[in-house]
Amino acid sequence: MNDNLRKEQTEELFEEVANYFSLLCEPTRLKILNSVCKGEKSVGEIVIAVDSTQANVSRQINLLYRGKILARRKEGTQVFYRIDDQKTLTMCQTVCGEISERLGLSTTLMDAQ
Numbered sequence: 001m002n003d004n005l006r007k008e009q010t011e012e013l014f015e016e017v018a019n020y021f022s023l024l025c026e027p028t029r030l031k032i033l034n035s036v037c038k039g040e041k042s043v044g045e046i047v048i049a050v051d052s053t054q055a056n057v058s059r060q061i062n063l064l065y066r067g068k069i070l071a072r073r074k075e076g077t078q079v080f081y082r083i084d085d086q087k088t089l090t091m092c093q094t095v096c097g098e099i100s101e102r103l104g105l106s107t108t109l110m111d112a113q
Contacts, residue, residue, distance in 0.1 A: 023067045028052055028060045030092065032081075036070065037089055040082040 023029060028050060035041055035049035047057045061081060064070040071084035083089045100106075 020067065023063060023069060024088070024092065026060065028056060029064055030096075032057065032060055032064060033069070033083070033089065033092055036081055036083055037093075040073070040080045042078050042080050044078075046081065 031050040031052075032046055035046050041049070043054065043058065043061065046061065047054050050057060061070060065072055065081070069083070069085045069088050070081045073080045073082075
């Protein structure tokens, strides 16, 4: 019984980890994280920063929000988003830095201030 419970817990853990990483496997979502890593931005500002449609950005933001990676705040009719999960941002910064180095790029993405 105990081995079955551990197996179920392991399967549940790996399923959740896969779901978490699936949030980070879409380039627009990474652009959104890059856009808000230096501070809170409105949806309109994020749309401009990631150069996409409002519908697509809103859909991607919603996934990041539901995944507890972004937090939001309403002010009148505007909604502002910011990083809610600092560990995810740190991981993305590390990976972007490593890939930038491999590609010989001088630019560093997702640098927080």
